[in-house]
Amino acid sequence: MPLPVLATIGAKTTQAADAFGQFWGFAWQMLRWLFAGIPRWKNWQLVMPQFFEVGNRTLPVILITGLFVGMVLAVQSYDQLAEAGFEKRMGVLVNLTLVTELGPVLAGVMLAGRVGGALTAELGTMNVTEQIDALRVMGADPIRHLVVPRFLACLLLTPLLTFFCDVVGALAGWFIAVMLKDVPNGPYWYYVRDAIETWDVMVGFIKSVAFGGAIGLIACYKGFHCRAGAEGVGRACTESFVASFIAILVIDFFMTTFFQGLYKALYGFKSLIS
Amino acid sequence: MVVSSTNPSSEDTSPETILELHQVHKRFGPLKVLCGIDLDLCKGQTTVIIGESGAGKSVILKHIVGLLRPDTGTVRFHGERIDNLSERRFAALRMRFGFLFQMGALFDSLTVAENIAFPIVEHSRAKRAAVERIVASKLRMVGLDGIQQKHPAELSGGQRKRVALARAIARDPEVILYDEPTTGLDPVRSDVINELIRKLQRELDVTSIVVTHDMTSAYKVADRIVMIYQGRFIFDGTVEQIKETTDPRVREFVEGRASEDVLRSLHEIEV
Numbered sequence: 377m378p379l380p381v382l383a384t385i386g387a388k389t390t391q392a393a394d395a396f397g398q399f400w401g402f403a404w405q406m407l408r409w410l411f412a413g414i415p416r417w418k419n420w421q422l423v424m425p426q427f428f429e430v431g432n433r434t435l436p437v438i439l440i441t442g443l444f445v446g447m448v449l450a451v452q453s454y455d456q457l458a459e460a461g462f463e464k465r466m467g468v469l470v471n472l473t474l475v476t477e478l479g480p481v482l483a484g485v486m487l488a489g490r491v492g493g494a495l496t497a498e499l500g501t502m503n504v505t506e507q508i509d510a511l512r513v514m515g516a517d518p519i520r521h522l523v524v525p526r527f528l529a530c531l532l533l534t535p536l537l538t539f540f541c542d543v544v545g546a547l548a549g550w551f552i553a554v555m556l557k558d559v560p561n562g563p564y565w566y567y568v569r570d571a572i573e574t575w576d577v578m579v580g581f582i583k584s585v586a587f588g589g590a591i592g593l594i595a596c597y598k599g600f601h602c603r604a605g606a607e608g609v610g611r612a613c614t615e616s617f618v619a620s621f622i623a624i625l626v627i628d629f630f631m632t633t634f635f636q637g638l639y640k641a642l643y644g645f646k647s648l649i650s
Numbered sequence: 651m652v653v654s655s656t657n658p659s660s661e662d663t664s665p666e667t668i669l670e671l672h673q674v675h676k677r678f679g680p681l682k683v684l685c686g687i688d689l690d691l692c693k694g695q696t697t698v699i700i701g702e703s704g705a706g707k708s709v710i711l712k713h714i715v716g717l718l719r720p721d722t723g724t725v726r727f728h729g730e731r732i733d734n735l736s737e738r739r740f741a742a743l744r745m746r747f748g749f750l751f752q753m754g755a756l757f758d759s760l761t762v763a764e765n766i767a768f769p770i771v772e773h774s775r776a777k778r779a780a781v782e783r784i785v786a787s788k789l790r791m792v793g794l795d796g797i798q799q800k801h802p803a804e805l806s807g808g809q810r811k812r813v814a815l816a817r818a819i820a821r822d823p824e825v826i827l828y829d830e831p832t833t834g835l836d837p838v839r840s841d842v843i844n845e846l847i848r849k850l851q852r853e854l855d856v857t858s859i860v861v862t863h864d865m866t867s868a869y870k871v872a873d874r875i876v877m878i879y880q881g882r883f884i885f886d887g888t889v890e891q892i893k894e895t896t897d898p899r900v901r902e903f904v905e906g907r908a909s910e911d912v913l914r915s916l917h918e919i920e921v
Contacts, residue, residue, distance in 0.1 A: 502757075505753055505755060506751045506752070506753065506755040507755050507756075507757055507758075509712075509717055509751070509755065510749070510751055510755035510756075510757075512715075512717060512741070512744070513715050513717065513744055513747065513749040514744065514745075514768060514769040514772060514817075515741045515742065515744045515745045515769070515772065515773060516741075516768075516769075516772050517737075517741065
């Protein structure tokens with residue numbers, strides 16, 4: 377292999393390792409301030425405006441997402457299930473998919489797009505206009521002031537937004553199945569109640585907490601480390617969304633595998649067909 | 651000739667010397683910005699650092715408040731080494747400094763009053779009424795009382811700089827650092843800022859360090875001028891001395907004249 381190619385690979389590897397180390401250093405500092413700041417009311421006052429930004433402003437997008445995903449799942453599955461005579465179990469497919477997978481993942485993706493990008497743009501602009509340096513010069517820690525409140529808002533509100541996504545999706549699926557496709561209402565809910573356990577709901581919420589934390593941390597990190605100028609901020613926003621999206625998919629895979637294994641170990645295999 | 655900017659009277663760290671930079675080196679990747687800077691600053695004095703854009707003037711200011719740390723060399727404040735302090739210990743020390751950023755760096759989401767109150771609320775348990783009184787007095791000092799409820803976006807460039815200055819002096823600092831305070835302002839507004847720098851030095855007896863490439867401003871506010879060139883100081887003296895210097899590099903800068911080499915290279919470019 378020619379020497380310049382090796383040098384390029386070496387430089388890229390060093391850069392990647394450096395960025396990886398910087399990210400976890402940033403995460404460690406954030407966790408230190410998070411635990412140190414929990415007992416102080418002053419810190420919670422910084423979180424309230426972020427709850428509004430993350431929760432209130434994302435809710436409409438999440439509701440629309442849940443509505444259409446629920447309807448699409450019902451429309452897609454009805455013909456196949458009806459052909460096999462399983463249309464009364466449609467609710468199981470729609471609701472289980474929503475609660476364990478699509479609810480948390482799509483709420484996370486919408487949050488990464490709607491909130492993650494905005495957080496990166498806001499912090500990135502603060503960075504390039506020296507507002508973050510101004511905080512440090514005034515003896516205030518920017519991680520405590522800017523990162524911890526945004527991280528907490530993402531962490532705590534993603535499960536709540538996921539809940540709304542699940543509920544709207546479930547109602548939309550029910551509307552298509554029962555009101556438009558004439559699936560009987562009683563058996564529809566009977567199979568849902570029979571198949572979906574507290575475990576499934578909890579797994580969905582635990583996933584959404586992890587997604588929220590990842591989105592908040594990645595968005596703030598990218599904002600704090602963006603390059604100067606409008607192009608730097610724009611690029612940081614794109615990188616923030618892409619990194620959050622990939623993180624959601626990777627976390628989803630590992631958590632699904634882990635919880636599935638744990639369920640089997642605790643309760644054995646659960647069949648939805650029998 | 652390379653000048654070591656050390657006050658002759660402060661060779662043995664006399665009480666007069668408040669800040670000392672010794673053999674400070676800094677590089678960003680392959681770019682060497684500071685190549686062994688020595689600078690002593692005396693209490694109550696206004697020192698102006700001049701130099702071309704990108705010469706490392708702002709980098710010196712950022713070393714003083716710990717926003718950047720030297721690769722090698724030391725920074726001392728009142729004789730105590732500060733460049734190796736942890737971020738937490740430096741945070742406490744920074745309260746003794748005021749910093750006026752080039753673009754003001756006011757927090758967009760806060761009002762003028764909240765911006766100025768920020769360093770006070772952050773580090774004290776002062777009552778709301780007391781904080782409001784301090785905010786009003788600092789705004790009066792910069793000639794802007796009555797705009798407390800406005801947001802930075804509603805202010806002109808000059809007003810924003812003055813509000814940023816009010817915030818920088820909110821906790822009565824010992825040292826005020828000005829990073830290009832007149833950049834982007836018209837000559838009249840620039841003169842207002844220059845007058846304010848003089849006024850604050852007189853009334854608060856602060857030590858000031860002004861980074862600028864505006865020579866009108868430098869002549870107006872400086873007790874002492876140092877010039878940085880290619881990472882080293884090449885001039886250290888008073889306003890009168892810089893006006894009489896024969897060093898061609900300093901003369902070109904203070905007269906705003908491009909060097910013969912630069913002009914020749916421009917003429918060689920085919921359009």
